[in-house]
Amino acid sequence: MSARRVPLLLLPLVALLVLASCADRAPSPATPSSAAGGDAFPVELRPEGAPPVTIDRRPERIVSLSPSTTETLFAVGAGEQVVAVDSASTYPPEAPKTSLSGLNLDPEAIAGYNPDLVIVESDLESKLADALAKTGVTTLVLPAPKSLDAAYEQFALVGKATGHRAEGEDLARRTREEIGKLVADTPKPDERLSYYHELDPSLYSATSATFIGQVYGLFGLTNIADQGDPEALGGYPQLSAERILRADPDLIFLADSKCCGQNADTVAARPGWDTLSAVRHDRVFALNDDIASRWSPRLVELVRTVAEAVAPRASR
Missing domain, CATH: 3.40.50.1980 (Nitrogenase molybdenum iron protein domain)
Structure with a gap:
């Protein structure tokens, strides 16, 4: 995630001089x-x-x-x-x-x-x-x-x-219109639902202050990672298993399914996690890691997944 970037190493001056002198690209023709x-x-x-x-x-x-x-x-x-x-x-x-x-x-x-x-x-x-x-x-x-x-x-x-x-x-x-329609067409739950968004199995998450958190916010969901300060740790805190068990989220979204093989079964096998409401009621959703971490046109697919998770919790 963007919260963990590797610093750019400084290149020696001689490398830059070689780079400048060796460029042999022909000049682009004038464009009208x-x-x-x-x-x-x-x-x-x-x-x-x-x-x-x-x-x-x-x-x-x-x-x-x-x-x-x-x-x-x-x-x-x-x-x-x-x-x-x-x-x-x-x-x-x-x-x-x-x-x-x-x-x-x-x-x-x-x-x-x-x-x-x-x-x-x-x-x-x-x-x-x-x-x-x-x-x-x-x-x-x-x-x-x-x-x-x-x-x-x-x-x-x-x-x-x-x-x-x-x-x-x-x-x-x-x-914008497709996302707006998905949100508008999704029935609203009778009670505010809580969720946990997992970035990797070491329990890093994203708060409501992040871009991904705003997607969930469209549906009025409560983020258990906020812990009173969504801006803390750049919006990407590492939670403890005890914190997650105590919060007992209604929904769990896994953005580490491709990278790390996480799914509903692996989550249920974690110590104590089989007691979570999301696990007991089959509300664990494996996301496409790439879609869940990029601000691309495929955002529509992520919003649709969240809508499908939220809709069944509303009264008909």
């Missing part, structure tokens, strides 16, 4: 103000929580080092412009997956793909942007959004950055 698809360039982007960026011409060689953004690039129709994605970008299947890392950023390895635009989730002290700028490559930082509205804004921004403005705006609108 109206690019493919009727999108005008240059465009200025102001992503929330990141430095503003100006993209002079429609990017034709994009490297994505953010799994969420990789999904969005393909969703807005920019897939053919993507030449490389990081090792964690598992969707869509046709994405050109490589050994690049979005955590340990390597300017030389990234430059080897001859990009004209690189998209990352985080760039500590702009080290990557500064290094790639020496070769004329633009770096766009798109941090994890703090709200659903911020996620929708990123969809539109990715479209604007890649020459697919209309598609990005349409994706944002459709995702």
